[in-house]
Amino acid sequence: MINNRLITNGCSLTNYCWPTWADYLGLFFDYYENVGEAGSDNACMIRRQYNKVKSGDIVVVLWSGWNRHVKWNKKGMPTPKNVNNHWQYNYETWDKNWLVNFYDPMERFVSSMDNIVAIDYQSKVIGYNVYHFSGFPWLLGEIEKYPQEKQQEVYESYRVDNNYLMEQNLEEFRQTNFELVSSTKYNSHDIHPTPLCHFHYMKEVILPKIKEIDHTQMNQKLNNLEKAAKLHQQLVLNGESDFDVTHGYEFI
Amino acid sequence: MTTLWTGGCSYTQYCWPTWADYLGNHYNTHIQCGKSNMDCASISRKIYFSDIKPGDDVVVAWTSFDRFTFYNDKQGWKGGNCTVSNKEFFTNHYHQYERFSAMVDHLYLLEQDSKAREYNLWHFSAFPFLLGETHLDVHDKIQEKFDSIKQQFKNFFVDKNLWDFRETQGTIITKHKYNGNDNHPTPQCHWNWLEQIVAPAMNINLKNLSDKVANDQQRVLNGDVS
Numbered sequence: 001m002i003n004n005r006l007i008t009n010g011c012s013l014t015n016y017c018w019p020t021w022a023d024y025l026g027l028f029f030d031y032y033e034n035v036g037e038a039g040s041d042n043a044c045m046i047r048r049q050y051n052k053v054k055s056g057d058i059v060v061v062l063w064s065g066w067n068r069h070v071k072w073n074k075k076g077m078p079t080p081k082n083v084n085n086h087w088q089y090n091y092e093t094w095d096k097n098w099l100v101n102f103y104d105p106m107e108r109f110v111s112s113m114d115n116i117v118a119i120d121y122q123s124k125v126i127g128y129n130v131y132h133f134s135g136f137p138w139l140l141g142e143i144e145k146y147p148q149e150k151q152q153e154v155y156e157s158y159r160v161d162n163n164y165l166m167e168q169n170l171e172e173f174r175q176t177n178f179e180l181v182s183s184t185k186y187n188s189h190d191i192h193p194t195p196l197c198h199f200h201y202m203k204e205v206i207l208p209k210i211k212e213i214d215h216t217q218m219n220q221k222l223n224n225l226e227k228a229a230k231l232h233q234q235l236v237l238n239g240e241s242d243f244d245v246t247h248g249y250e251f252i
Numbered sequence: 253m254t255t256l257w258t259g260g261c262s263y264t265q266y267c268w269p270t271w272a273d274y275l276g277n278h279y280n281t282h283i284q285c286g287k288s289n290m291d292c293a294s295i296s297r298k299i300y301f302s303d304i305k306p307g308d309d310v311v312v313a314w315t316s317f318d319r320f321t322f323y324n325d326k327q328g329w330k331g332g333n334c335t336v337s338n339k340e341f342f343t344n345h346y347h348q349y350e351r352f353s354a355m356v357d358h359l360y361l362l363e364q365d366s367k368a369r370e371y372n373l374w375h376f377s378a379f380p381f382l383l384g385e386t387h388l389d390v391h392d393k394i395q396e397k398f399d400s401i402k403q404q405f406k407n408f409f410v411d412k413n414l415w416d417f418r419e420t421q422g423t424i425i426t427k428h429k430y431n432g433n434d435n436h437p438t439p440q441c442h443w444n445w446l447e448q449i450v451a452p453a454m455n456i457n458l459k460n461l462s463d464k465v466a467n468d469q470q471r472v473l474n475g476d477v478s
Contacts, residue, residue: 046357072347072349095344097345107322111354118364125364125367125368
């Protein structure tokens with residue numbers, strides 16, 4: 001086990017009603033906390049993280065689509081926190097009036113880059129290691145078909161360490177390897193990555209980048225975890241949800 | 253003294269001298285990063301992407317949190333056009349707590365940047381910090397957030413803002429080639445704010461620029477702007 005604390009952050013691709021890459025990665029650490037939240041835009045994500053991190057922590061962020069802009073309700077708080085209502089929480093992103101009249105791709109993109117660089121700076125000031133991955137094709141997010149003019153140039157102007165945003169994102173990984181539709185009590189047509197997809201994304205994309213992990217000692221644990229992930233996959237395909245990542249793992 | 257970098261909106265860089273220009277007289281080099289119409293995101297980006305050296309002084313007069321910027325090819329992604337007056341935007345897509353939180357994100361980004369790059373950063377505010385340009389009452393969540401974050405900033409002097417200061421001095425409306433009804437603070441107001449608010453906070457002894465300020469003030473009152 002790794003002595004450092006692991007903090008993970010993201011949207012529903014990180015914290016969901018079944019185990020995600022974050023939960024599987026967390027099993028390698030003595031302490032693991034997932035501050036990801038379904039429906040989050042990238043701004044909401046950094047605000048949840050600011051006061052959670054300490055010197056020596058390892059933080060892994062799976063940034064969400066930069067196109068998102070979370071609507072705040074009249075009470076001044078984002079609407080529901082749980083997966084049950086995360087579409088409502090995030091509905092501004094898909095609001096037609098917003099998209100047609102006010103959504104500005106470059107405004108959204110640079111805002112997310114600002115969020116990322118703020119976390120990068122905080123990590124250097126406080127003294128923790130943060131790794132950046134992307135849930136969606138980084139220059140496209142969830143909406144765009146083509147990058148904006150100068151977007152690549154803007155992206156490259158930001159200096160961020162441990163930057164894996166342009167490497168394989170979870171959505172493309174899902175489409176390539178695990179394009180499944182599941183049905184749960186929350187969503188009858190759910191295209192979120194299933195547990196086995198999350199496990200392999202953690203194993204093949206995220207884990208090799210984490211410098212603090214001794215990769216020579218991981219094979220047995222990964223084999224056991226894969227068995228648990230297959231069990232979790234079967235549960236999800238049978239319509240189950242809300243079970244813990246350790247479900248079945250303790251018996252392996 | 254070292255190099256001074258100033259950031260802000262039209263209350264920092266305008267068609268007549270502002271507090272930033274007068275403060276710049278006290279440094280070997282003054283680089284003005286302020287620009288009319290900027291929102292807080294654009295202000296922080298302008299500073300963040302500047303080649304600031306360790307030991308430099310950076311002073312920002314943050315603009316109102318309620319601005320929201322759209323970008324265009326002409327002004328580029330570091331500038332942009334902000335909206336504070338689009339009714340449809342404000343009715344359907346705006347929430348002051350979201351905007352205030354976004355502003356705090358940018359203050360925090362620069363605060364971290366100042367520590368990482370070892371420059372000295374001071375925060376001031378052009379408008380009432382918790383009200384912005386459009387609100388009459390402070391939202392409960394904004395007050396709560398402000399109370400929870402203010403200790404995280406080292407040189408944080410956002411309470412005596414330039415907008416309110418101008419009103420205590422007696423607002424003067426000027427007329428010139430850009431604007432026939434301009435209520436921006438005049439040079440004398442900028443100097444007074446610098447002298448009474450900014451310089452004491454920075455522990456700077458100002459030179460006597462009274463003749464220059466008086467001359468600048470008279471030119472503005474005569475409609476003579478650059």
